[in-house]
Amino acid sequence: xxxxxxxxxxxxxxxxxxxxxxxxxxxxxxxxxxxxxxxxxxxxxxxxxxxxxxxxxxxxxxxxxxxxxxxxxxxxxxxxxxxxxxxxxxxxxxxxxxxxxxxxxxxxxxxxxxxxxxxxxxxxxxxxxxxxxxxxxxxxxxxxxxxxxxxxxxxxxxxxxxxxxxxxxxx
Numbered sequence: 001x002x003x004x005x006x007x008x009x010x011x012x013x014x015x016x017x018x019x020x021x022x023x024x025x026x027x028x029x030x031x032x033x034x035x036x037x038x039x040x041x042x043x044x045x046x047x048x049x050x051x052x053x054x055x056x057x058x059x060x061x062x063x064x065x066x067x068x069x070x071x072x073x074x075x076x077x078x079x080x081x082x083x084x085x086x087x088x089x090x091x092x093x094x095x096x097x098x099x100x101x102x103x104x105x106x107x108x109x110x111x112x113x114x115x116x117x118x119x120x121x122x123x124x125x126x127x128x129x130x131x132x133x134x135x136x137x138x139x140x141x142x143x144x145x146x147x148x149x150x151x152x153x154x155x156x157x158x159x160x161x162x163x164x165x166x167x168x169x170x171x
Contacts, residue, residue, distance in 0.1 A: 017038045064092060076108050127158050128159045129155070
């Protein structure tokens, strides 16, 4: 079941992000990786800046999260993670479908360039990589990321005729 996350979900959101982000360890340049991947204070700051999380709950436990953030005339998909034990069961697609229905304006997502599995996930759901010069402009306009992270990131924009369709989660 998908539900809006609450303030008392911060510990679960934090754990999901850091557990799932371990997959990026091998693709993020060493100078961009840190432990934990997302400190709790950074998560709280993201939420305070308008990132609204929704989560997939199974048997009373959050197993996947995804955030939306309205910035100017666009909506950003932020911090999309599913616990590794539940990946590949349609949870990320279900969260993406639900949250895309809430978006206004241009729908954008950023991720690490070398995380090909993440790029393919978004491409399968109607997103397209933007050219490098547009990526830099979008990252400067809508995100607050260091220049080094901007250099090793990509941005995808939703281009499909309809919002992404997901399959029913099996987990």
